[in-house]
Amino acid sequence: MELNGVTIENEYAEAFPNWACRVIITAINEKWAFQAATEATGFATSAIGCPCEAGIEMFLSAEETPDGRPGVAVLFFAGGKKKLKEQVVERLAECVLTQPTTAVFDGMPDAEERIDVKLHFFGDGYEYQKEVGGRKCWAIPIMNGEYIGEESFGIVKGVAGGNFFIMGENQPAALMAADAAVDAISGVPGCMCSFPVVASGSKVGSNKYKFMVATTNEKYCPTIRDKVADTKVPEGVKAVYEIVIDGVDEESISEATRAGIMAASMIPGIKLISAGNFGGNLGPFKFHLHEILQ
Amino acid sequence: MELNGVTIENEYAEAFPNWACRVIITAINEKWAFQAATEATGFATSAIGCPCEAGIEMFLSAEETPDGRPGVAVLFFAGGKKKLKEQVVERLAECVLTQPTTAVFDGMPDAEERIDVKLHFFGDGYEYQKEVGGRKCWAIPIMNGEYIGEESFGIVKGVAGGNFFIMGENQPAALMAADAAVDAISGVPGCMCSFPVVASGSKVGSNKYKFMVATTNEKYCPTIRDKVADTKVPEGVKAVYEIVIDGVDEESISEATRAGIMAASMIPGIKLISAGNFGGNLGPFKFHLHEILQ
Amino acid sequence: MELNGVTIENEYAEAFPNWACRVIITAINEKWAFQAATEATGFATSAIGCPCEAGIEMFLSAEETPDGRPGVAVLFFAGGKKKLKEQVVERLAECVLTQPTTAVFDGMPDAEERIDVKLHFFGDGYEYQKEVGGRKCWAIPIMNGEYIGEESFGIVKGVAGGNFFIMGENQPAALMAADAAVDAISGVPGCMCSFPVVASGSKVGSNKYKFMVATTNEKYCPTIRDKVADTKVPEGVKAVYEIVIDGVDEESISEATRAGIMAASMIPGIKLISAGNFGGNLGPFKFHLHEILQ
Amino acid sequence: MELNGVTIENEYAEAFPNWACRVIITAINEKWAFQAATEATGFATSAIGCPCEAGIEMFLSAEETPDGRPGVAVLFFAGGKKKLKEQVVERLAECVLTQPTTAVFDGMPDAEERIDVKLHFFGDGYEYQKEVGGRKCWAIPIMNGEYIGEESFGIVKGVAGGNFFIMGENQPAALMAADAAVDAISGVPGCMCSFPVVASGSKVGSNKYKFMVATTNEKYCPTIRDKVADTKVPEGVKAVYEIVIDGVDEESISEATRAGIMAASMIPGIKLISAGNFGGNLGPFKFHLHEILQ
Missing domain, CATH: 3.30.70.520 (Alpha-Beta Plaits)
Known part of the structure; x- marks a missing residue:
């Protein structure tokens, strides 16, 4: 041919089966959403030597995200559910929550299987629940204002x-x-x-x-x-x-x-x-x- | 004031002491050197939850690198020498060797303390030693040609x-x-x-x-x-x-x-x-x- | 409110009426389509002191362009049809035809009013007519291969x-x-x-x-x-x-x-x-x- | 060889002789200095069909510019001094003064031949003289604050x-x-x-x-x-x-x-x-x- x-x-x-999680990261503009997404999906080329596989799925316009801000959708993959959860937790905690102006939302709200990503304890009691774009989120006071995040994420095989x-x-x-x-x-x-x-x-x-x-x-x-x-x-x-x-x-x-x-x-x-x-x-x-x- | x-x-x-390693990554142009450097230094914001801390130190012009190609210098930091070596090995193996047209060189040739990063076994016997820009390197046959890499890197406190x-x-x-x-x-x-x-x-x-x-x-x-x-x-x-x-x-x-x-x-x-x-x-x-x- | x-x-x-022309520029990748579009729409902020007003309308995926390559749609505006034609001719001739791997297509094929942009004489007799993506184009031999271009462009008020x-x-x-x-x-x-x-x-x-x-x-x-x-x-x-x-x-x-x-x-x-x-x-x-x- | x-x-x-003018454009950050420089040097590939030839010479760090902000040095070329002056005036007036946070400085202060670029009349009487980084400038009130500009620029053959x-x-x-x-x-x-x-x-x-x-x-x-x-x-x-x-x-x-x-x-x-x-x-x-x- x-x-x-x-x-x-x-x-x-x-190809072979692998568990997948989709996370929507938004920020004040595309530059900072991309920065957080890049940091969160780095050191993730191959499961052979990296803790997981991850990458950017697509850019989202303000009209496509729950909070009406520009965003980036990222995908995480791992062989097991436990490993996948561990990596999503660590990477959101260290590489998204810490980045300027970010918020995160579940990228697969219709999925039946779910993992918890409980970052709100970071708020040490100052955190509170808040609905954003119809999503149940936690608002955590941080240095640059409030971090907004959902804490239940759909996963699929x-x-x-x-x-x-x-x-x-x-x-x-x-x-x-x-x-x-x-x-x-x-x-x-x-x-x-x-x-x-x-x-x-x-x-x-x-x-x-x-x-x-x-x-x-x-x-x-x-x-x-x-x-x-x-x-x-x-x-x-x-x-x-x-x-x-x-x-x-x-x-x-x-x-x-x-x-x-x-x-x-x-x-x-x-x-x-x-x-x-x-x-x-x-x-x-x-x-x-x-x-x-x- | x-x-x-x-x-x-x-x-x-x-601030507190930490072991540091400096690696020079070159490629066919700045775009691809930056791509490899970004992947290799991702998921590395804080040693609290990431395996190490890492980032881009600076861009290098073709005249500043051993092989005369555009490059990026990256820095890796970890509390212990063993952890630092483990991370440099994994990140060069998974996130630089795998990236298009890359080569890596020791960024601190005068440092007395050193770590070995032996990637040449990946060549499965087809690898060979080669001098590039006065540096003793290994040339490893890969899909896009030859990967060139030094295997001893200086570290400092x-x-x-x-x-x-x-x-x-x-x-x-x-x-x-x-x-x-x-x-x-x-x-x-x-x-x-x-x-x-x-x-x-x-x-x-x-x-x-x-x-x-x-x-x-x-x-x-x-x-x-x-x-x-x-x-x-x-x-x-x-x-x-x-x-x-x-x-x-x-x-x-x-x-x-x-x-x-x-x-x-x-x-x-x-x-x-x-x-x-x-x-x-x-x-x-x-x-x-x-x-x-x- | x-x-x-x-x-x-x-x-x-x-606001006030102005003549508009839409041109699709494609290239081997988005980088070079953007480069040509940027050069062609420069020095065009305001009709007060610039020869015309121009800018990038949007990026086009390969599936949205006549030749199946990534593209950029640009818009040119001028008060009169004659001025608009003069500027589109000059800018396509000097800032698009000269750029690596470009092709140009009419961005408003349904418009009744039209302007001619006859660049094919540049071929000095080596040019020939060629249909690309259902569009009647001229292929002009140049240094990096063939420049492909439509020569009739719709304009609207x-x-x-x-x-x-x-x-x-x-x-x-x-x-x-x-x-x-x-x-x-x-x-x-x-x-x-x-x-x-x-x-x-x-x-x-x-x-x-x-x-x-x-x-x-x-x-x-x-x-x-x-x-x-x-x-x-x-x-x-x-x-x-x-x-x-x-x-x-x-x-x-x-x-x-x-x-x-x-x-x-x-x-x-x-x-x-x-x-x-x-x-x-x-x-x-x-x-x-x-x-x-x- | x-x-x-x-x-x-x-x-x-x-090659052949041509008059050259060098202008330093600074801004709040590199992004906006680059944006102004790109607009000001567009539609300027070849003197055959463009009003002049122009391009970016280099990026300047904050320590290399008169006002301590990041900058871009641009070069304008034309066959005659009159044409060169006309183009520098128009391009600075329409494509730099109008851009966010910009300032402009003479890029060849030691040159003997000079052209005047008198933009300060735009201030309509609200403008005033101000020394910035040892340069005699005009400060012109505009919408985003004050535009700072030198008005005498060196030119060389x-x-x-x-x-x-x-x-x-x-x-x-x-x-x-x-x-x-x-x-x-x-x-x-x-x-x-x-x-x-x-x-x-x-x-x-x-x-x-x-x-x-x-x-x-x-x-x-x-x-x-x-x-x-x-x-x-x-x-x-x-x-x-x-x-x-x-x-x-x-x-x-x-x-x-x-x-x-x-x-x-x-x-x-x-x-x-x-x-x-x-x-x-x-x-x-x-x-x-x-x-x-x-």
Whole structure:
């Protein structure tokens, strides 16, 4: 299959279940909502070495938030509910409550499963309950005024590990395509790219160092293409990037995959787009590129 | 003392020792060096609830980096050497090695104390040693080409908790002044503001909730000024921000305090600038505002 | 009338007819579309001293543009059709065609009145006609590939001079409110703020210097409030900003006024919001604040 | 000659004299200084169709400006002194005085030749003289407080038309290299790139359309490489960008050329870097690439 002159391999991405929480952060303007969201979702690229996976889902206009201020929706993902709650609590407490002019609201009010994020004890008795935009919140006196926050957040069983590979004839082309993909995905509700662009893919374990849990996936490394018998790097490809997508459901990842590949395929210098799987051993979700792009 | 019409209280900031590590991250351009640095220094506002404290020290031009590419210098701080090493390893492995086109270099080559950050095993045998800009590095084949990294980083006993308070007649004035202070401090070598602007100060423990380790510092909360007998909020002040500074030495924090207060004092609507201490019980370093601003 | 605690004066903005042209600029990514749009709409704050008035209307996703790339819609306004055509031709030729990876498309394909923007002669015979996204374009060979452009652009009789004033207790509050207003207006289709924030209002002519066409509107100047008998600056106001809006029709200006005032009123430290008129002598369009905000 | 694996042609750029004026714009923070500078230097890519050439020279820290606030230095260029004065007056009056919190200062106080920029009549008698940072300024009451401005600006006979070409194996590589060059040049004092990246080079006149003053320079157009006998596009090159540099003297252009080519040569996918001249018929200044890069 070809898209804008780029070969799309007949491959599928394999993904697995993961718990997801969506938080709406608002502030006096977009700059400060973004600042809090960035701090709260940092050190969260991959659950392999980070405490969770997190990223910005989308920007929200003042008319789309409970308190009528500009906002940012962020998504947190973790394998277990307990770990997810622990991370949401810590990150809201340390990286949102502490940031200028912020408020937080539940991003999935209709979800049945819920976690408590009880920050109001921080108020040491000066806190009080307050309704904001129809939401039951706590108002906590802090230095810059009052922090407003909901304390019950919906969670859902989402999907982690959606992915596709972008292969280019040089690094700038592949990178500009990966960036275009991420920009396109930022417009798709319900998902985010935690890295957002992955420059180093890994395989489980190691051939040489037995103490390593994960090492470079040599099949996708262009500089050692000649040394790897079963390389997946086509001739003429000098750089490969992977886009990894976590979503609240399968639909969001399908749509993100479609939008991201469309955008990447329009950048000159892209040779091939593919996807990664483990032959069905990793997880129950399969995203076939050719089906998605039909 | 008055500065640009703003009262500067005769107070001092009290700070304590902390181990510091400086890492230079370079990339194909400033955008991607900044992206890696931001991810690597996220979820790192305060050691109370985050695994470490971290932030961007400064941007580096191509002529200031070992490999002649644009870069960002970041600083990591932790109470213990072991914790610091663990965090630098995890954050470089997960948030820099994985990011497009990055390389990392030791930011304190003259420091005697050092930590090892051995990422080259990730290469699974395909890695090799390579000299870049006079530095002994490892080149690790990854998807977007080769990751280049030094693996020994200098650390020094630095200072954490430098601080000052900005009090304004409304939130926008105080926030714009805090932002101006952070911008000015970004030009001072050897330090960074991990938050960077603190909207919620805390005290140790709680008066009401015995299970809380830290709660709101009610003396600095404008909305409950009338309820707190020993409030430190002057009449007419509606918002307070704190700037917290970690530095590699006392000099950098002194200079940052000076530059930050100078900048903040120029913003219309600022009433008072002060500093926070615990009467000398917290740490051995004292930063007297009046001395610094002389 | 009060809105979020801010007094809204019972005033109206007075505006006048102006010809408007809408151009869609696309590029390889948003950064470069924005760069071209910014250059093309610079030196265009006010028709008093600039060749035209121009600004960015909105960002467009790849799915909203004829060629499936990210884009920016810009609006140009001038009193006469001839002047408008001259400016659109010059600005597209010098500031868009010359910019990396750009294409331009008619932003008002349904408009009956049209202007020709014949840039294809620049191709010196190497140009050719090409259909892109259902639009009849010219492809002109240039250094970075091919420039794609439509050459017929719809124009409509729009409205210039919509406005409102934001008065704050200090400069940071008023400025943050003005900025919030402009952000909110950027989400309203069909209009733009050419300045975008006006710091210096003017009156026609001068009381002292007969050779001056326009001079400061002393009634709105806080620093000389005590010297101006008929000052419009309330006590306690230290800074005033004006938001001036040009739109393709009355509806867009009404909606922009509403959204802008809503956003500005939410910023702490704002005292009063009003609007400017010349008693009905300037133009046929009146935008009554109280009606718009009902 | 080769630089980082890129062929540097043994060519020279040819440039010509032009009058230059340097203006320092300060504001409450960098954002608003940049906003004013961007508006004031828009619609100013090329003197062929724009009223002048203009661009941002550099950002200035608070310690580098007369009033101790963050600033931006901008450069204006025109063929004649009268045209230069007219443009500086109009652009400061319409695009700086009108912008929030701005002040302007002479950027070349030691220059002997000077132009007057008398904006103080705008004050209609309320203006007054005021010394700021050792500079004789006028303070003009406006809506957001007082506009502060010097009114005598140094001008010098500078150089326009410094240039080099970047040729890449695809558009993303060439564009990323051009952008890297512009970033590097932004650190060189005394010069600016008005476009800043040129995607469409032109030749004087036309072979086919006698009424055209300038048309595409077909020798540098990759898509018609096969149709142009004396093409300068090497095989395998798909995109060419030109960096055009105006400077206050020859040294600044030499240094900008060196820094820009160094940066561009480090981007993967670049094949050739050259320069443009008219055989010595255009101007007295020659910038030989091989000499500059020695």
